[in-house]
Amino acid sequence: MANLVRYAWFVLVFNVVVILLGAVVRATGSGAGCGRSWPSCDGQVIPDLEGATAVEFTHRGMSGIALILVFVLAVLTWRATASGHPARTGAVLSVIAIVGEALIGAMIVLAEWVAEDTSVARAISVPLHLVNTLFLLAALALTIFWLAGGDRISLRGNPKVAGAVVVGGLALVMIAATGAVTALADTLFPKGAGADISAGEHFLTEIRVVHPILAVVASGIAWWVASMSERGRGRAAIALPVLVGLMLVSGVVNVILGVPVWMQLVHLALADALWVTYVFVSARALQISAATASRLSPSR
Secondary structure, eight states, X not given: OHHHHHHHHHHHHHHHHHHHHXXXXXXTTOTTTTOSOSSSBTTBSSOOOOHHHHHHHHHHHHHHHHHXXXXXXXXXXXXXXXXXXXXXXXXXXXXXXXXXXXXXXXXXXXXXXXXXXXXXXXXHHHHHHHHHHHHHHHHHHHHHHHHTTOOOBOSSSOHHHHHHHHHHHXXXXXXXXXXXXXXXXXXXXXXXXXXXXXXXXXXXXXXXXXXXXXXXXHXXXXXXXXXXXXXXXXXXXXXXXXHHHHHHHHHHHHHHTTOOHHHHHHHHHHHHHHHHHHHHHHHHHHBOOHHHHHHHSOOO
């Protein structure tokens, strides 16, 4: 099982790399590098790898590999665990999420919500894609948690902790979604750190202020959740407030530097690390023993 856990970690990290490559595609305006063509690139299996085409094709190729890796993880998990093992649920959810990633990516390309497109549809599709990405990372993290010996989780064992976990999770999803929209606005309408937003500008520029406000609030909630349960204490719980602090600092530095691509990637990598850590902390706080699970299950 140890080898399978290591493989699951590899799959999780690989998907984070794919997410970062997706940010490079967005930040460099390379989303139209393969034209209105999917899964082929301009109708070719392997196009001429130059400029935007090279960036977009690399991301597509890595996404395809990620899809295969997640399917392999599901098969291996199914073979290594007994019927009813929670890791099977995590693996199946991971497959659903990675397929969702592919379908949303295809929709964005085919609808041409890429490059310089400033439509409302694109502004909606970006956070939608991001939320599905968080779902994928959470499913992979839970698969690792259960493969490593974690118990099942329940929202009914401790209502106070469960409530905190749900609120904190929703807050982090909101901050991530608004962050995705803000990153899109920074790409389409770059501004200096001290620039004012004048009346009549595009709506994406007008809602940029929402993200930093939510960031402070959501980060505080996530920090609070880390101390809600004795079962949530451990390396992940210790790392959570550290990551919260790094996220806030990196966000400020990102704005001061004028949101360069490399700093956007650092900020996004920290966001992914924060989310995965939060999932582990929440799972530890919500895990229940087999005996408790039996009592909580509906009577037949």
